[in-house]
Amino acid sequence: MTNLEPRPAEVAPHDPNTALSPAALDRLDRSIPDNTKTAYRRQARDFIAWCEEHDRDTLPATAQTLADYVSHLCDLDRAPSTIEQAIATIRVAHREAGHDGQPDTRAALRILKTHKRDRAEAGKRKRKAPPVTLNVLRAMVDAADPATLTGRRDRVMVVLGFAMMARRSELAALRIEDVTFTDDGLTVLIRKSKTDQEATGSEVNIPHGVHPDTDPVRVVRAWLDTLDGSEGPLLRAINRWDQLQPGGMSGAAINERVRKLAIEAGVPNAATFTAHGLRAGGPTEAAKAGQPVSFIADHGRWSKSSTQVLEYIRPVDKWRDNPMRGIGL
Numbered sequence: 001m002t003n004l005e006p007r008p009a010e011v012a013p014h015d016p017n018t019a020l021s022p023a024a025l026d027r028l029d030r031s032i033p034d035n036t037k038t039a040y041r042r043q044a045r046d047f048i049a050w051c052e053e054h055d056r057d058t059l060p061a062t063a064q065t066l067a068d069y070v071s072h073l074c075d076l077d078r079a080p081s082t083i084e085q086a087i088a089t090i091r092v093a094h095r096e097a098g099h100d101g102q103p104d105t106r107a108a109l110r111i112l113k114t115h116k117r118d119r120a121e122a123g124k125r126k127r128k129a130p131p132v133t134l135n136v137l138r139a140m141v142d143a144a145d146p147a148t149l150t151g152r153r154d155r156v157m158v159v160l161g162f163a164m165m166a167r168r169s170e171l172a173a174l175r176i177e178d179v180t181f182t183d184d185g186l187t188v189l190i191r192k193s194k195t196d197q198e199a200t201g202s203e204v205n206i207p208h209g210v211h212p213d214t215d216p217v218r219v220v221r222a223w224l225d226t227l228d229g230s231e232g233p234l235l236r237a238i239n240r241w242d243q244l245q246p247g248g249m250s251g252a253a254i255n256e257r258v259r260k261l262a263i264e265a266g267v268p269n270a271a272t273f274t275a276h277g278l279r280a281g282g283p284t285e286a287a288k289a290g291q292p293v294s295f296i297a298d299h300g301r302w303s304k305s306s307t308q309v310l311e312y313i314r315p316v317d318k319w320r321d322n323p324m325r326g327i328g329l
Contacts, residue, residue: 040092043086044089044093046086047069047086050069050072051065051069059093059099060094060102060103061094061102062103063103063104063108065103066090066103066104066105066107066108067107067111069108070086070111070112070115074112077119080115080116080119083112083115087105091105129273129276129277130269130277130280131284132162132258133281133284134214136265136267136273136281137158137159137162139265139267140158140262140265141158141213141214143261143265143266144261146222149226149243149244150238150242152223154257155213155219155222156220156235157249158261158278159209159214159215159219160174160216160219160220161254162281163209163216164188164190164204165278165279165283165299167276167279168251168254168276171249171254172235172248172249172251174188175231175233176230176231176233178190178191178234179234184207185205185206185208185216186205186216186217187203187206188204188206189202189203190204190301202301204299204301227244232248233247233248235248235254236249237253254275255274255275259273280312283300283312283313284315284316287312293310293313296313297309
């Protein structure tokens with residue numbers, strides 16, 4: 001097997017009843033998110049290389065091959081989520097090749113369970129990017145020089161990312177025409193997102209802020225006045241000479257800029273900050289202000305079945321509703 005990444009099923013081109021047109025194949029291919037394809041390619045490449053090194057068959061792979069490969073990943077101390085993704089990659093490839101239910105995962109999952117327990121006993125926990133709280137956000141904004149194009153763009157990036165509770169992919173996809181000013185603030189169109197698989201789109205309403213430097217309306221308007229254009233990417237690429245470039249920022253570029261701003265702002269543990277901190281910071285501060293969980297989840301476009309938003313809110317609740325508070329210690 002040379003390809004384990006998810007792909008549309010291959011069909012016999014000589015049979016018109018089972019063949020798919022190039023347009024249909026293209027749409028099937030594009031139904032798989034690019035980041036999923038990238039992750040699966042990486043996992044597939046690593047599994048194939050390991051199998052070749054150990055003289056193992058990749059398709060179909062035996063339950064023992066999968067279990068040994070998972071053990072190998074445990075030896076490398078890969079995160080449990082990474083190992084789970086590897087198992088999923090291998091199973092998907094087998095299903096698409098007509099080997100449903102193969103390879104058996106029971107032994108592999110027991111090995112993974114042991115790995116999780118070993119990591120817990122060693123004091124290793126799932127790494128989480130720290131939330132960009134209001135104090136951190138203000139420090140980042142102060143570090144972004146408004147006299148430069150880069151500084152004005154970076155202010156929009158962090159303020160809007162925080163106010164929208166945005167994923168970095170959502171920020172990267174924003175276009176100028178997606179932003180509408182209203183009497184109450186801003187309405188931002190999210191054309192598609194992780195939880196909007198049908199790409200129906202959603203709108204996020206953002207009210208006026210109370211501090212000039214972190215007021216989303218003021219910050220976005222200043223940036224649009226700089227761009228002096230009616231369409232195109234909202235977060236534009238800027239070169240080292242502070243000159244606008246035609247294209248927009250990628251998700252990876254947004255991630256790197258958030259980390260760099262945190263470092264320049266001198267916030268504690270600055271190197272651990274990522275763009276995800278903007279998405280986590282909004283719920284954290286909203287929970288502190290007493291906003292209902294349902295309002296926060298709706299604003300951040302979490303699915304109704306997701307428990308992720310609670311991970312941002314529970315740390316606030318643990319302090320606010322702490323049973324040791326007010327007992328006279």
